[in-house]
Amino acid sequence: MPWTNSDLSAAKLFIDEKYNVYKAIVDASKSEGSNVDVYIELNPYVQMTGDNFELTECNVFFRHANDQYIPKTGSLN
Numbered sequence: 001m002p003w004t005n006s007d008l009s010a011a012k013l014f015i016d017e018k019y020n021v022y023k024a025i026v027d028a029s030k031s032e033g034s035n036v037d038v039y040i041e042l043n044p045y046v047q048m049t050g051d052n053f054e055l056t057e058c059n060v061f062f063r064h065a066n067d068q069y070i071p072k073t074g075s076l077n
Contacts, residue, residue, distance in 0.1 A: 001062040002064050004018065021036075
């Protein structure tokens with residue numbers, strides 16, 4: 001997950017949100033059958049092949065904007 005600028009007034013909140021996602025993933029990895037929904041960015045490492053998406057690189061990133069994890073799909077507005 002990309003870094004958060006610690007000079008931002010909301011940095012502590014943003015970092016706490018990211019850490020909570022991390023902890024949820026770690027906890028789920030320790031418990032069989034558990035899962036965590038996360039939102040990732042595929043671009044710019046994705047291309048359309050017919051009706052399917054195909055990764056062109058092995059990189060994916062948690063969805064983020066303005067130093068903050070975005071736990072949803074769709075428009076940021």
